[in-house]
Amino acid sequence: MLASRVGGFSQLLLSSLAPSATLTAATRVLDSAAALTSGPSCRSFAAAEPVWDPLWRQTEPLLQPTNLREFQPRFKGLLVDAAGTLLSPSEPAAEVYLRYARKYGCDLSPLEVLQRFRAAYNTPWGQSTIRYVGDGRPFWRHIVFQSTGCCSDEMFEELYDHYARGDSYKVAPGAIEALRRIRDAGYKTAVVSNFDTRLWRILADLRLSDLFDAVVVSAEVQAEKPNPVIFEAACAALGLPPEQCVHVGDDRRNDLYGARDSGCFAWLWGQDVFTFAEVERRLATRNYFDSLTEAP
Template sequence: MNLSARLIYRRTSAVVSSTTMSRLVTFDATNTLIRLRYSPGDYYAAVAGRHGLVVSAPEADRSFRHHFRTLLAEEPNFGRGLAGGWRRWWTTLVGRVLTDASATPPSSETAGAVADRLLADYAGVECWRTAEGAVPLLERLAARDIRLGVVSNFDPRLHRLLERFELSQYFDFVIASYEYPFCKPDQRIFELARRSAGADRCTHVGDSVRLDYEAARAAGWEAVLVGSVPPEAGVDPAHLCPRLADLEDYLN
C-alpha cells in the first residue's frame, strides 16, 4: 500500500475534479491548532509529586527543553523504527527530566510509573486546549470548500487528541509524522499531503520558522507563520499572522 492510501479521509468531498483549481490548507498541531495547558515542568512536577518525588518545576522545564532537542537529534521522529518506538522515546525523556530535576534520583520503577501517567495524560484534554479561534476558523474555511489537513511532527496520539477536541471532523486527512518514514522539514511530507489532497494550490500554517515556514516554502508551497518572530528570522511580514483567528486575511 502506498503512503497516500494510508491516509483516512474525513470529509465527503474527497474526490476533486482534475479540471477545477483546488485549494489545500494544512496546519501544524502543537502551538498552532492545540496548545499546552501547563508548562511541561509544572505538569511533570505535579505528577511526580503524586509518586513521592520532589521535583523542581523550573528545573524540569529547562531539562525538558534540553533533552527534547537532544533526543530528537539522537533518535529522530520520536524513535520511529527503533525498539519500543514512541513510547520508549517519551519514557526515556521523562526519565532524563526526573533525574535532572528531582531532589533524589528516582528508582526505575517510580520513573516508569510517572512516565506511564504522563503518556496517558498527554493523550487527552488534561494537558491540552484548542488554540483560541481555531474552531470558528476551521468552520469558515470548510464552508468555503477549502480542503483542510494536518501535517505535524507528532506521535500517533495526535489522532486521539483531535478527536477528543472534535477537530477531526474538519480535516480531509491527518499526517502524524511518526506514522511515516519522514518528518518536517523533509519535503516529502508536504508532497504526501499535496498528492493525498490532489490540490493545485497548497498553504501550510504553523509556528516554527524552520519546520513549518521554511520547509513548506522549500517544497513549493505557500506558508503562513502564526505568532511573532524577530526580524532576523527572515520571515516576510506578509506571511506573518499574529493570531490564528485572523488567518483568512492571509489566504486570499
C-alpha cells in the same frame, strides 16, 4: 531588501492595471508602494496589503487588474501545524511532569524540570533518525526520565496517558469557527505535525477531527518537518499539488522553510498570521505573502 521587493511589486501592480486605468488610481498605487519602502511598515510584507487588496477586490472594469490575477496563487488547500499553532498545553509542562513525578519521589523544582526537559529535548536522540516512531513511547520515556530523574515505568505511563487526552490541550481561540467556515468555502484542510499517534485521539477528544480531510503525523510517514516528505504526503492526501496549498505553523525552520522546500506557500504563526480568522481572510484575498524578516 524589503524596499527593493516592494518597489518591484509596485511595478508589477502598475503593469497589471488595465490600460484605461485612471491616473488617480496609478498614483495611489505608487504612493502606497512608496510608503512601504521606509519606516516600521518595512518589518513585514503584510504591510503591502493597502496596495494589493483594493486592486484584487476591484470590480470596476476600468480598474480591474489584468496581469496581476495571473500572478496570484489559487489556494485550494490549508495545512495546519498542531502543537504551538492549533493546540497548546492547557498547563505548563514542567508543572505537569512534577505533579506526577512527586508521587514517585522526585524532589526537583519546576525550574529544574523545565531546564532538564529542554536539555533532553534539544539533544539529538541516538535511538532513531526521527524522534517519534509509532506511539512515541521510547522517545518520551527518555525525555520523562531525563527531565524528572525518576525512572518509574508506572509514572511514565500515567504521564504519557495524560498527554493523550484532549483536555490536556487548548484549541487556539476562534480556530474551530474559522476552520469550519474555511471548509464550507470549499478548501481542503490537513493537520501536518511532528507528533506521535496520540494526535488522533487528541483531535477526536477536542471534536476537531471532522474539520480536517487528512491528518499527517511524522510518526506514521517516517519523516519530520522540515523534511519536505511530510508536506508532500499531506498534499497527496488532499489530492492537491503543493503550489495550491499554504501551510500555517509557528516554527520558522520546520514550518516556514520546510513548507517552502516542498513547494507549498507558508505563513508563520505569530508573525504573518496571529489568528485563524486572519488565516481565513488571507485565503479569501489570496494574500500569499510570508515573513521576510531574517532568522535570528
